[in-house]
Amino acid sequence: MRARGDESDQGDAAGGGTGGEGGRAVVDLVDFDLAAQVAGRLGGPGPKLTRGEIDDVVAELRTAAAEAAGPVAHTARIPSPEPMPPALVVDRASWAQANVDAFRGLLGPVVVATRPVPNPGRATTAVDRATTAVGRRTTGAELGSLLSFLSSRVLGQFDVFSGIDEGRPGRLLLVAPNVVQVERDLQVDPHDFRRWVCLHEExxxxxxxxxxxxxRHVTDEARGLSAELLAQPRDLGERLAGVLQSLPDVLRGTTEGSGIGLADLLQTPAQRERVARLVAVMSLLEGHADVVMDDVGPQVVPSVATIRARFTQRRKGRGSLDQVLRRLLGLDAKTRQYADGARFVRGVVKSVGWEGLNVVWTGPEQLPLPAEIADPDAWVARVHG
Incomplete structure (x- = not known):
């Protein structure tokens, strides 16, 4: 399925990148063009639809996203900023390209900051250039394989990173073929499901x-962590050896903190703490979106209870191969973020209401700490006294 709508959607979703010195520097480490090609080739088009059916899906998703903005802002008690750019309805390949551009924009400044100073007494050899080229292509192919896996599963995404340094607003992406595939798998009302998905992403x-x-806060934290990892190649090698030793436990799910992915095993204790703070923020964001979408649901999605029940069951009922891949990629931890964050949001709202919860959006100091995600009363006590 090719969910284009019109050419501007495809171009906007696939365009961007940092350009300049940052863009050229990061290309030295990752072949981003290859990553996009691999992801597009392996991701597949999705369910087969006629041209007319595709146009209908694209139009309905655009309309659903626009109509979701008001109810979402009303339920969350957050004034909606105006104007908000329209949602981009894309296919799998365009979603992968958008995320390649996001990675390029996120990591470009990091690579410039952490690049080792060249040795003026040593000339670059043909072997050096060949080794770099092979490494770039290998990393690009690995990134493309990861994005191809995700491109067939992601329903929607708010693109935080693309264009942030140029002052462009974030982009809302809706992956049409995946929405159609899941609504068919769940056997739910397609019109209700599309509105439900848009509520979460809005x-x-x-x-x-x-x-x-x-x-800006999320971007800076992600870049800071990336800079620490890239600046410690020797430590990274030692941690990679630990990954290989721990791989059987990861596959069985018996590693301490079951469900962590390979990236987690590459972190030092200090980096784990930094990651924990970032995960707490992501848990807040995902849980808040889930609570808002379900609270809005009955107003605009008559079958929301059925959709939620079947969607939750779908998360639990994946095949063994898919479960292994999700564990290795850390996606099981992503699923827990929804549940942990939702419990935090509901706990805070029960104690101090939506207005009390919305203090969390006033600055970095008010964001929940890792321990507070599991203990909303602790956040209330710290922030509200």
Missing amino acids: AHRLQFGAHPWLR
């Missing part, structure tokens, strides 16, 4: 659009 757009500091 909640993310509201979180970042109404609070611009949050987008």
